[in-house]
Amino acid sequence: MARKLKVESKFGKIFDPISDKVLTCSSLLYITSYNSTVLIPSLLIIAREFIVSGNREYMLTTKGKTINVIFIS
Numbered sequence: 001m002a003r004k005l006k007v008e009s010k011f012g013k014i015f016d017p018i019s020d021k022v023l024t025c026s027s028l029l030y031i032t033s034y035n036s037t038v039l040i041p042s043l044l045i046i047a048r049e050f051i052v053s054g055n056r057e058y059m060l061t062t063k064g065k066t067i068n069v070i071f072i073s
């Protein structure tokens with residue numbers, strides 16, 4: 001909705017990445033509850049999400065800006 005209306009807010013800048021992580025993690029945990037063979041890949045994806053987010057926040061607080069890095073996945 002915000003993209004369609006071209007509106008930005010401080011809350012949106014903070015909440016959007018967090019909501020993406022919550023949606024990804026909850027979806028993977030839901031899938032894992034039905035099929036335990038995807039446990040290891042799910043944990044790797046969740047760990048990667050938190051590592052990338054943590055690294056981004058660390059770089060933002062120490063350098064004052066984010067560094068754009070292309071990850072090949």
